Amino acid sequence: MAGRTILTRNAVINSTHTLIKCPEKYLLPSLEVSNLPSFVRMAYRRLFRLQSFISNRKMVRDTYGEYLRYKFKKENYDTKRSIVVGDTPKAPLREEIRNSVMFVVKAVSHLPETKDSKFAIARDNTTCRQVLKNLLTIEYEKQSLIARYRPPTKRRDMVGPYQIYRKDFTHMQELNKSAQWRVFGEFDICTVYLNEILQTRL
Amino acid sequence: MPMISDGFYKNLLINRVRHSTRVPILPRVPDLTTPLVTKFEKWSGKRRKLFFQNESQIHSYGIKDFELSNNLFAQLLSSPMRSERNCKTKMPKEFLMQLKLSSTQNNDSSKSLGLAPVVQHSKLNKNSYVVNSRDILSQQISSSTKWVPIAALTSQMRFFQMQDVAIDKSNFLNKYEEMLNSLLRDRLISASASKLEPQDGDVIVRFDKDGNRPIEIGQCKSIGNKEVKAILTNLKYIGPTWEQLINEHRNHEEGIVIRFSENEEAVKLLYKMLAYHYTH
Numbered sequence: 175m176a177g178r179t180i181l182t183r184n185a186v187i188n189s190t191h192t193l194i195k196c197p198e199k200y201l202l203p204s205l206e207v208s209n210l211p212s213f214v215r216m217a218y219r220r221l222f223r224l225q226s227f228i229s230n231r232k233m234v235r236d237t238y239g240e241y242l243r244y245k246f247k248k249e250n251y252d253t254k255r256s257i258v259v260g261d262t263p264k265a266p267l268r269e270e271i272r273n274s275v276m277f278v279v280k281a282v283s284h285l286p287e288t289k290d291s292k293f294a295i296a297r298d299n300t301t302c303r304q305v306l307k308n309l310l311t312i313e314y315e316k317q318s319l320i321a322r323y324r325p326p327t328k329r330r331d332m333v334g335p336y337q338i339y340r341k342d343f344t345h346m347q348e349l350n351k352s353a354q355w356r357v358f359g360e361f362d363i364c365t366v367y368l369n370e371i372l373q374t375r376l
Numbered sequence: 377m378p379m380i381s382d383g384f385y386k387n388l389l390i391n392r393v394r395h396s397t398r399v400p401i402l403p404r405v406p407d408l409t410t411p412l413v414t415k416f417e418k419w420s421g422k423r424r425k426l427f428f429q430n431e432s433q434i435h436s437y438g439i440k441d442f443e444l445s446n447n448l449f450a451q452l453l454s455s456p457m458r459s460e461r462n463c464k465t466k467m468p469k470e471f472l473m474q475l476k477l478s479s480t481q482n483n484d485s486s487k488s489l490g491l492a493p494v495v496q497h498s499k500l501n502k503n504s505y506v507v508n509s510r511d512i513l514s515q516q517i518s519s520s521t522k523w524v525p526i527a528a529l530t531s532q533m534r535f536f537q538m539q540d541v542a543i544d545k546s547n548f549l550n551k552y553e554e555m556l557n558s559l560l561r562d563r564l565i566s567a568s569a570s571k572l573e574p575q576d577g578d579v580i581v582r583f584d585k586d587g588n589r590p591i592e593i594g595q596c597k598s599i600g601n602k603e604v605k606a607i608l609t610n611l612k613y614i615g616p617t618w619e620q621l622i623n624e625h626r627n628h629e630e631g632i633v634i635r636f637s638e639n640e641e642a643v644k645l646l647y648k649m650l651a652y653h654y655t656h
Contacts, residue, residue, distance in 0.1 A: 182413075182415065183414060184415075186427060189422075192423065192424045193424075194426055197427075201437055201438070201439075262593075262594075279426065280442070283426040283428055283434065284425035285430065285431070286429070297444075298441050301442075301444040301450055304455075305454045308454065312466070312467075315466060348656060349654060350511040350512055353460060353512055354465060357460050357507060358465075361453070361467065361468070364471075367449045367591065367593060371607075372447075372450075
């Protein structure tokens with residue numbers, strides 16, 4: 175029946191949404207964690223818990239999971255950052271992690287709004303969701319390019335898309351080499367600028 | 377035969393039931409403890425969201441407002457995705473150049489349709505999108521027929537052939553540059569009329585001969601030597617003629633200060649201009 179609301183201990187479920195009431199296990203503790211590696215692991219676990227909130231589609235959830243794994247395990251963010259902003263002083267790592275988790279939480283949060291009561295932060299959250307959605311779309315395009323790539327048998331010196339987009343970031347240095355590099359490069363450069371302003375690490 | 381009164385049947389049917397309240401007719405339904413009910417959220421199949429009652433509750437968990445409505449990059453990155461026609465990859469449309477297919481106005485042209493870039497995006501007519509880069513477009517201009525909007529080509533409502541579409545290849549980019557130049561000039565002059573003290577996230581338009589990046593995130597001095605984090609843009613990369621404009625219309629010691637939330641159009645045009653001329 176459309177419009178009927180079901181209440182359980184942890185959630186409110188209506189015809190369109192499942193609203194989870196207890197956000198504690200998705201947020202980082204407010205107290206400072208002295209050990210950095212365990213703090214990073216905490217953030218990783220929380221971001222993975224948020225996976226089911228990202229989308230109802232498995233394809234998008236998988237893209238998000240792959241993206242997290244790449245960000246935490248493989249990416250050399252300092253190289254990527256230095257291409258865009260050079261050697262300028264950067265925000266502390268803890269702050270970046272904290273803000274990044276907050277960004278994803280904001281992207282998946284819901285505030286009950288009516289015509290008369292609007293919340294300013296809800297607009298902010300919508301923008302976060304749109305940015306995250308676009309980020310995952312671009313990630314999906316990159317991932318599928320990497321997955322489709324077959325190295326040519328004759329020319330072994332050819333650089334594959336993984337090397338370009340994930341390791342060397344040549345697409346960010348030579349933007350105008352092709353339309354493909356331009357699209358990914360401009361998006362990545364603007365993401366780094368956004369990170370610089372918000373002190374995040376998307 | 378004994379007489380049976382009317383009340384007897386009534387007693388049998390109704391009162392007997394009422395007297396026997398100690399033995400319930402229906403078995404009592406036990407409390408539902410099955411996870412199918414108590415954990416309904418796990419399999420409801422609806423979009424999952426974290427629920428916050430109101431603004432104060434969300435703040436109480438330490439979640440802050442990023443003020444993205446005044447953030448150029450967040451607004452660019454959050455615009456809806458469109459497919460880029462050269463590489464067929466999706467990209468937020470604020471990064472792309474919009475091409476419009478419209479019927480040609482002047483009669484001397486033998487072709488009935490024309491494809492031309494526009495500076496300000498709109499939903500009117502059929503559109504397609506290509507990268508906003510002078511270098512790439514000037515290389516790809518020879519294959520510009522593939523930029524014709526697919527929606528128009530596959531439309532059941534009208535029929536045209538590729539030969540009917542006029543693309544002015546020699547002036548394609550020049551016209552765009554002219555439009556962009558004059559519009560940006562206009563908007564910068566009108567934006568410079570209001571005196572703004574720089575705040576976090578504001579855009580400052582400068583002409584810095586020694587600068588080595590078109591866009592930087594840097595510190596800028598506001599009232600009382602307070603440092604704010606601003607987006608510093610350098611028009612050196614567009615052309616030397618812009619120095620005069622900045623010098624004449626500056627509303628701050630650094631250059632022209634524009635706030636995204638107040639003058640969205642000017643900031644987007646500025647980004648478009650810098651991205652168009654970016655050469656690396």
